[in-house]
Amino acid sequence: MGVLNVTPDSFSDGGLWLDPDAAVERGMAMAAMGATILDVGGESSRPGAEPVSSEEELRRVLPVIEALSKRSTALISIDTTKPGVALEAVRRGASIVNDITGLQNPEMLEVLRQTGAGAVAMHMKGTPTTMQQAPVYEDVVREVRAFLEESLLRCEKAGIERARLALDPGIGFGKTLEHNLRLLRELKSLHALGRPLVLGVSRKSFLSAVSGCASVEERLWPTVALSSFAMNQGVSVVRVHDVAPNVEALRASRAILEACA
């Protein structure tokens, strides 16, 4: 899954793809490099980010989604928490709703029910404004797993089959370095939920803390390492900004995993 942030303030690529034509070219390039899902977002969720109105979010993402859905065979996901944005995005060509609030809003469930779109339910503790202010868990893995299980049940009650859903532990969303590491270490325990896992570690700040790399760009290297790790742990989708090196790492890892014993 290639990240396409059509925002002025995303933590690592803010402002780069605000021009719709540049965003579409970026999406096409990521697909050519091997991304099979393009995740288009119009609102940053970095810690402390300012919320954006629905109108502004739609203005940013719709032309990009529309053009990419015509030009590319990659699936398009809309990274949004707003049901109105999700609905319009699906009408214009998105087939997946990526909701960092874990599909808790009944109106979002109604959009999924009506449209038949697939969805990613991600765990977050708190909101982007407050989430990194000393988050506390008794047992982060148990609590994230329970939250994701509840998301599945809520969807099922709303008439959305499990088969349409993927789950994401939400690395960096209301989590300390230790929480992120424990979740990564115990990724396999999330397979008990029976759905494909999505993982987003790309360029996130905890990578500097564990690898010693200095700049956001240098976080590419530990990102690639964790993509391979994630595949080895059975993760189905890795959400990344730098498609080519991650795709190559995944191909190399897959070759080992699929080699005849």
Ligand code: HH2
């Ligand atoms: N991370 C970000 C945004 N959306 N969605 C899922 N499912 N999983 C993630 O880990 C995830 C996500 C944050 O990264 P980015 O989009 O690059 O930054 P920003 O929120 O500042 O636009």
